[in-house]
Amino acid sequence: MAILFHKIKSNNSNVKRLLSLAFPIVVSSILYSSQGYIDSIMIAKLGTNEIAAVGIGARIMWIINSIIFAFGITMSIFLSQSYGENYNQDKRKHIKIGLALIVSASIIISLPTYIMSEKISAFLSNDKYIISIASMYISYTSVLYIVGAFVIFCDSIFRSFQKPKLSAYTTILEVIINTFLNYCLIFGNLGLPEMGVEGAAIGTIIARLIRAFVSCLLLLILYPELVKPSLEQPIPITVSNIQNYMSHCMPIVGNSLVWIGGVFAYQFFVGIINSEAVVLYAIIVPIESVVISISWGIAAAGGVLIGEVIGMNANYRDNHLSLSENKRVFEVKNSVVLTATIIAGLLSATILLSKPYLIDFYSALSAESALKLERLLTVLALSVFLKTLSMLFISGILVSSGDNKFTFYVSTFSQWCVTVPLCAIAVFVFNTNIETLVSLMLVEEVLKLIFSLHRTRGNKWIRSILSEDKRTPF
Numbered sequence: 001m002a003i004l005f006h007k008i009k010s011n012n013s014n015v016k017r018l019l020s021l022a023f024p025i026v027v028s029s030i031l032y033s034s035q036g037y038i039d040s041i042m043i044a045k046l047g048t049n050e051i052a053a054v055g056i057g058a059r060i061m062w063i064i065n066s067i068i069f070a071f072g073i074t075m076s077i078f079l080s081q082s083y084g085e086n087y088n089q090d091k092r093k094h095i096k097i098g099l100a101l102i103v104s105a106s107i108i109i110s111l112p113t114y115i116m117s118e119k120i121s122a123f124l125s126n127d128k129y130i131i132s133i134a135s136m137y138i139s140y141t142s143v144l145y146i147v148g149a150f151v152i153f154c155d156s157i158f159r160s161f162q163k164p165k166l167s168a169y170t171t172i173l174e175v176i177i178n179t180f181l182n183y184c185l186i187f188g189n190l191g192l193p194e195m196g197v198e199g200a201a202i203g204t205i206i207a208r209l210i211r212a213f214v215s216c217l218l219l220l221i222l223y224p225e226l227v228k229p230s231l232e233q234p235i236p237i238t239v240s241n242i243q244n245y246m247s248h249c250m251p252i253v254g255n256s257l258v259w260i261g262g263v264f265a266y267q268f269f270v271g272i273i274n275s276e277a278v279v280l281y282a283i284i285v286p287i288e289s290v291v292i293s294i295s296w297g298i299a300a301a302g303g304v305l306i307g308e309v310i311g312m313n314a315n316y317r318d319n320h321l322s323l324s325e326n327k328r329v330f331e332v333k334n335s336v337v338l339t340a341t342i343i344a345g346l347l348s349a350t351i352l353l354s355k356p357y358l359i360d361f362y363s364a365l366s367a368e369s370a371l372k373l374e375r376l377l378t379v380l381a382l383s384v385f386l387k388t389l390s391m392l393f394i395s396g397i398l399v400s401s402g403d404n405k406f407t408f409y410v411s412t413f414s415q416w417c418v419t420v421p422l423c424a425i426a427v428f429v430f431n432t433n434i435e436t437l438v439s440l441m442l443v444e445e446v447l448k449l450i451f452s453l454h455r456t457r458g459n460k461w462i463r464s465i466l467s468e469d470k471r472t473p474f
Helices: 002-010 012-044 048-085 088-115 117-124 128-160 164-187 197-222 239-273 275-316 327-361 367-400 404-428 434-455
Strands: none
Touching (some): 012 048, 012 128, 012 164, 012 197, 012 275, 012 327, 048 117, 048 128, 048 197, 048 239, 048 367, 088 117, 088 239, 117 128, 128 164, 128 197, 128 275, 164 197, 239 275, 239 404, 239 434, 275 327, 275 434, 327 367, 367 404, 367 434, 404 434
């Protein structure tokens, strides 16, 4: 233990920077997740059909936002390394490419979503009333993808330039406005019309529009030299620049789709067991979501720091530096991993210590179900520890280093070649219980962690994606 604290103390600067970056990202992530719960609570007062309809719309929104967010993550990789390199022309170039591709992706996705809203709703429900409400909600929220693209664009820049507090402030603003507008427009309070689900959609759009406006304004005020068009110093964009960007983006998009598919597969397997399993799983998923928001904050912050220090090496314009030349990258990586391990342990311990209180909170459960929940919370504590570390490597360290194809291959293999088949066999052949099924889901995280630890032992994962850019303009 003394050795552990000595290591933390010797890397005090890296730890402080990691935590200062992670905290605002955690706040933003938790608030953004809580917004969905607040909406659900308000919509619940309208009726079960309305809950189902908005649930369908929220599911579609989650999938599409994950795809668009992948373009933002890609821009963050380039900008984090450009921040370390401290070369403004590279920053401007990648901001320009990122904006064009993020907004283009949102438009390409939002238009067919709007046109096919009824067909999408009909695919996910066979109730005509639910389909009509869900179709209306999806039509309205399709606008959100374009507006949200500017939010993702701004947040990616704030995070990469190590100012995530700005994202936290704008998230707080959006949640407050959205909650207030939902209260007014769903139920017709304060003299406004009672619009039900339509009011919820409109309130969400207005809140996102205001956040996008404020975020863009902050960007113009803080970084005018990077985001304002310059006629005197036009930034040349090459074909290879875009190819390089997309070559890093597509594995991240693929990773998002693989993960989303896995989430739906696991939910399907839970539903096969019985209704009690569905209820118990529904209890632990929100708990895990809140805790994983903290893990995501650590992963994102760690990725920013790794990207920055790799960018410093990018001044060499060489992807073949020796281990000794990459010494600073390994120092930062080791500090981030050590800190994340301690935080993961604390999060797991918190869940274990909270078990009696969580079980008491769900007092309506039968004695048998309460016992199963107690076991599931123990599994959840282990899950949080493993996911925090695997997320740090897969979504933080390796992504920020540009090793995106490796993360895609590892995620696909771990989930779809091993864990999903194991869960399917357990459910369909052995009629397993919910505790065993959730335990089997952890195989994915163990495999990701093993592959990631092996990958980061050597030098191969450290890549300057800036040095891959060719500089021949169109």
